[in-house]
Amino acid sequence: MLRRNKPKYKASDLVGKAIIHTWTLENGENKEYEGEIRGFEDGVFKVVYWDDKEKKEGNEFELTEREINIDIQEGNLFIKDTTNLDHCYSTF
Numbered sequence: 001m002l003r004r005n006k007p008k009y010k011a012s013d014l015v016g017k018a019i020i021h022t023w024t025l026e027n028g029e030n031k032e033y034e035g036e037i038r039g040f041e042d043g044v045f046k047v048v049y050w051d052d053k054e055k056k057e058g059n060e061f062e063l064t065e066r067e068i069n070i071d072i073q074e075g076n077l078f079i080k081d082t083t084n085l086d087h088c089y090s091t092f
Helices: 065-073
Strands: 018-024 030-041 044-050 058-064 077-079
Touching (some): 058 065
Antiparallel strands (some): 018 030, 018 077, 044 058
């Protein structure tokens, strides 16, 4: 089996990065949300998902490192505009 060598990054490397995150809604539909990772403390990321195209209004959520890792590995979370971090972050 071919394995891709994935570099490891510190959680703080993701702070300030723009993201696209796919969430599955209650009706089973997948919806993409754009957002930004705003902070990291004690194993928890603070993430803002934009409500508007101007990226001024948004809702803040807290996601654990584990949740971020799983979503990246499953292809549900992408780091925008950075090929070095996209799908490479892992602390496992």
